[in-house]
Amino acid sequence: MASNLSNRRWLLTSYPEGMPDESHFELQENVEVPALEDGQILVHARYLSVDPYMRGRIAPGANYAAGVEPGGLMQGGGVGEVIESRSPDFREGDIIETRDFGWQEYVVLGPDNGVTKVDPDLAPIQSSLSYLGMPGLTAYFGMFEVINAQPGDTVVVSAASGAVGQVAGQLGKAHGCRMVAVASSDDKLDWCKEIGYVDGVNYRTAADDLPGALKAACPDGVDGYFDNTAGPIHDAVMENLAQNARIAVCGTVSLADRLGQPDIGPRYHRQILVARARIQGFIVFDFAETYEEARNHIAGLVQKGELQFKEDVSEGVETMAASFLKLLYSDNFGKQLVRVSG
């Protein structure tokens, strides 16, 4: 069967020095799909995921996971249909999710690729890339394990309408927190308020006085901050810490254009000391042992109708690079996905 297929896939051409552009990626066509070995499956992509962490994977510096080298296949998660199987665990027609899909239409996966079955009757299959997948789990562990959000806490979330932020906001609201969104447009903030954020700051229009704008939204200070961006939003939070504030460093997408260069700016040791604040970095993989508990918690909200989720879907594998750049420039609205088939 494989011999009838030709794959399209995206390669990294070179490490970007600042913000990447389309020239850093190349769409390779008519790529042969290899024949399966024992234990392997061939999967046709339905949806590919586009996530901020990918910026860290295309930089030469140290990261928490091995990156892509120039000439290599772009990394990323995806959900698709098994179209050929030499594995006893999967049959043709199964829907599976893996973070080892890559930016391509077809992938051959083996036992080491962390493939999980997706039940298409439970939720739309692409939710395995969002609220029932890594972004949703990230939101859960950031809110409850790192920030340790308590009812009544004021919790600020940056990139609040993104894949992680929208779940964090709704988890926090359901837990009795006062959730405050930071996003790049009033449209995004309006939608954040629809799903449970009580207030919001547009970091573009408020750029002249971000600390002041955040203070207006958080008059009693910030108890928790879910930091998906770093940069000036972080700074504004540091000027508004409540006592015993907890900051979860989850992403640094505002630094996307300066990876490899130092990030220079104000530092906040006095504020950390005076507020007894805690700043903690985390990666969702560290909590793998309790994924199931987190997924059940989120699925519970879905069943009660308390979780809304917005997607921003592009069509065709050929839009992967453009979709990724859209995300880096905050021009997406909701979880960024590319629909490849189905």
Place this chain on the structure above:
Amino acid sequence: MASNLSNRRWLLTSYPEGMPDESHFELQENVEVPALEDGQILVHARYLSVDPYMRGRIAPGANYAAGVEPGGLMQGGGVGEVIESRSPDFREGDIIETRDFGWQEYVVLGPDNGVTKVDPDLAPIQSSLSYLGMPGLTAYFGMFEVINAQPGDTVVVSAASGAVGQVAGQLGKAHGCRMVAVASSDDKLDWCKEIGYVDGVNYRTAADDLPGALKAACPDGVDGYFDNTAGPIHDAVMENLAQNARIAVCGTVSLADRLGQPDIGPRYHRQILVARARIQGFIVFDFAETYEEARNHIAGLVQKGELQFKEDVSEGVETMAASFLKLLYSDNFGKQLVRVSG
């Protein structure tokens, strides 16, 4: 009795804008000592404490405790002898310690001043200002509650020969940690090694490549950092984080000359994220409920002969301002004290 005495005391003349100098302080002489009211005691200072936190108290900005206003008495702890008592709790001849002594020879104290009796047979009375007092307790809680130091951890301490740092180093050594000192001179580092630090970095002579010098002393990275200084030493640690590093922000004395001005420098969100590091500010007062446990732990080391302690003692209340400036310029060696009498 009070009417026979005349007090000498130090006032703040104005807020320093950068590093303070002697012109910011004024020694007032021939000050009348008021008569006691019921419940009060009159205390003659034996030793006054000189501590880095005092820099934060003479700045107009927000701090964790109310500061000194221009014209006001300089704040500070001290130990002295009760020379008159109208309190049922104290008799003439008792030795007491309080953090409400102020930079002066005589003080009138009441029930709200947190006065504790000192047993002169247990240890030299000035130890109530150092290893059995706030600096010792700060070292204990920083090491065991904030850093949560574990046997085998590499723990870096800045201002390692200071009042907090020398106790932190010896507590860590006794706990099985690999302790690394950062200090301002080779003499200080030599002494740090005598008391149990296994290696050290002179931040002045290594200033050209502090991250490299720290890497040489911590080849497996930094598991814990007891940050008494902030500034470039912090930066060097952030370049050398081990996975799950814990950083206790205890003091910011390197920022002494820039309080009120922004501290601009490299920021480390990527490092925090990749290392899953935790940075936490703390103040010893937050742990008041377990002071006794901490004091017993430290006293246990003293009894076993496992705690050495170096003091830097100036003579006479008139040396308070000069002693404080010496501390800010790292020219002291050991816990800075002023002996007033006895």
